[in-house]
Amino acid sequence: MKRTLSLSREKIHTGSLILVNSKHRYQETLKTSDPLAVLIPINENFPAVKLQRRAVVLLTSLMKEISGWHGITAVSGWRSFQEQEQIWNDTLREQGLSFTKKYVAAPGCSEHQTGLAVDLGQKQKTIDFIRPYFPYSGICQKFRSKAAEYGFIERYPAEKEAITGISHEPWHFRYVGAPHAQIMVRNNLTLEEYISFLEHFPRGERAYKIQSRNQQILISYQKFIPDSAATTLMIDSGLPCSISGNNTDGFIITEWK
């Protein structure tokens, strides 16, 4: 059995794979009806650090597996446009323009506005809010090595600064969901590169296929047809499927067979 899904233009800007950077702003005005996208506190110890529910659920499981909260603290999660603007202005005043451009995304262009990005720090007496200490050793590295399995990626690696436009940030993790995080890590792709890579798999022509335990996962890209009201998709009604916008020009469809 097949069913037809209709995807409106606004949906391009929602979902766990949206690319947000200096060229692709976050569309803040969009309100979602998706219960998994509701912003909730990471846990009772960090009531002010909120993420989308889908990211909180997976972060909680990951931290449980590694007993992570004993050694790791949540420094920053979701930010409103106004908060991002405040951080930009404060950092600019205190540290100057070149530092600010390196480590703070311009208001409207921060992943933190999506509720899918979290800054983590190793527990210490004083925590640097802009650049928390999150070394490649100990519990922090344990977190990093497990992150992809739970759908998180280290978003701004050192050798990819020219692509992401952001300096190396060992502390900033972005939820993109499974299996995408594992594919990105395995192939050493940033989100910028992964979104471009998936354009080689137009839906209906071919799919990127991976085998996960006893399931086959198919990933494909559907471009939004310009000047149309909505793009329609035919989906297998009995099979799990998730659809995310890419925040540029279309959708990424993930199907489990």
Ligand SMILES: [Zn+2]
């Ligand atoms: Zn961050």
